[in-house]
Amino acid sequence: MINNLDLSSFKSGIRLSSLFSSVTKVERQGSRLFASCPFHQEKTPSCKIDDEKGFFYCFGCREHGDVFAFLQKTGNLSFPEAVERLASMAGVGVDCRRRGSFSYEPSKAELAECRRQQEAVRQERQVEQKRSWEEAASIAERVWAESISIEGTAHPYLEGKGVDAFVLRRTVEDYEFTSASGGGLDVFAGSLVVPLCDENSKLWSLQFYPPRKKADESKWPRFFMPGGRIKGCFYLLGGESERLLLAEGYATAASVHMATGEQTVVCFSSGNMAAVASALRRKYPACDVFTSATAGAEAAREIIICADADEAGLKAAKATGVKYVYPKFDDGGIERFRSLAGSTTSVQPDARPSDFNDYANVYGFEDLKKCLMKI
Numbered sequence: 262m263i264n265n266l267d268l269s270s271f272k273s274g275i276r277l278s279s280l281f282s283s284v285t286k287v288e289r290q291g292s293r294l295f296a297s298c299p300f301h302q303e304k305t306p307s308c309k310i311d312d313e314k315g316f317f318y319c320f321g322c323r324e325h326g327d328v329f330a331f332l333q334k335t336g337n338l339s340f341p342e343a344v345e346r347l348a349s350m351a352g353v354g355v356d357c358r359r360r361g362s363f364s365y366e367p368s369k370a371e372l373a374e375c376r377r378q379q380e381a382v383r384q385e386r387q388v389e390q391k392r393s394w395e396e397a398a399s400i401a402e403r404v405w406a407e408s409i410s411i412e413g414t415a416h417p418y419l420e421g422k423g424v425d426a427f428v429l430r431r432t433v434e435d436y437e438f439t440s441a442s443g444g445g446l447d448v449f450a451g452s453l454v455v456p457l458c459d460e461n462s463k464l465w466s467l468q469f470y471p472p473r474k475k476a477d478e479s480k481w482p483r484f485f486m487p488g489g490r491i492k493g494c495f496y497l498l499g500g501e502s503e504r505l506l507l508a509e510g511y512a513t514a515a516s517v518h519m520a521t522g523e524q525t526v527v528c529f530s531s532g533n534m535a536a537v538a539s540a541l542r543r544k545y546p547a548c549d550v551f552t553s554a555t556a557g558a559e560a561a562r563e564i565i566i567c568a569d570a571d572e573a574g575l576k577a578a579k580a581t582g583v584k585y586v587y588p589k590f591d592d593g594g595i596e597r598f599r600s601l602a603g604s605t606t607s608v609q610p611d612a613r614p615s616d617f618n619d620y621a622n623v624y625g626f627e628d629l630k631k632c633l634m635k636i
């Protein structure tokens with residue numbers, strides 16, 4: 262019969278990483294080994310292997326364990342079968358006829374070790390993320406400084422959406438970016454540039470809208486700086502007003518701001534709205550998202566989300582717990598939206614209107630204003 266003690270002695274004779282190598286790609290990151298996880302689909306390896314401790318832990322799907330767990334899970338084996346397999350690899354004969362006598366549970370110490378490693382890697386990733394954010398921030402500063410101010414709708418994207426540039430910039434026509442380390446940032450010349458800042462007005466990253474859209478693209482292309490911070494970052498349009506209106510993309514926020522004249526926030530995505538609302542509450546402590554009077558001396562500023570009327574937009578707006586409004590279109594409005602396809606470059610013939618920019622284009626800024634003042 263085999264007990265835990267025997268198991269650990271022949272476990273130590275097998276390198277966990279070589280078992281992983283036989284089924285997946287294993288790579289070294291500094292002093293650590295990471296495998297593309299064999300237990301879930303992933304693009305970048307997130308399954309950490311510790312040969313010394315004989316443990317693996319996947320940060321993607323949380324699968325973890327030792328060599329036996331690995332053999333059981335990859336080979337669909339029972340525990341005794343995994344022991345037998347390992348024994349034959351190690352050249353040790355094991356009689357596994359008495360299978361019922363096996364039981365193996367990771368010890369408390371092993372589980373604690375697993376958690377400790379998980380925490381260490383989490384902290385390491387945090388440090389790495391901060392480094393990548395700071396690096397992107399310094400590049401963003403430079404690209405912003407080297408871009409030129411634009412006014413009105415002086416960019417094809419703004420022209421198509423019918424909105425003005427509020428302190429935005431454009432990369433120059435022959436712009437070629439080379440970073441100090443020699444690595445390039447793939448910035449299209451003539452791109453519209455929208456800054457991403459935190460509540461202390463620190464510039465963290467940039468969003469780019471290239472000067473043209475391909476005929477087969479339904480949405481105008483846009484991209485963020487690689488490795489740059491997005492979470493909790495936003496862009497403010499206009500000076501302080503009693504209400505603070507939050508929208509997803511630039512064109513929607515600009516439409517809301519143009520209609521109401523109130524301060525409007527570009528949140529960049531529906532998934533970022535909750536983080537932006539928190540950041541704004543730190544920036545304006547008097548912000549009261551639930552509209553009841555605050556104890557502070559300052560007047561309460563009400564936050565309202567001007568959500569996109571699509572599944573992701575409405576779900577995210579609901580999740581914030583903040584008051585929200587979304588555009589509604591009647592059949593005539595949908596028809597009108599589609600007929601705009603011929604006159605502007607931003608609408609596809611079968612597209613459905615979904616945000617307040619579409620609303621402004623269909624019903625006009627006066628109607629949008631009425632709709633947003635009613636809330």
Ligand SMILES: [Zn+2]
Nearest residue numbers: 298301319322
């Ligand atoms: Zn996994």
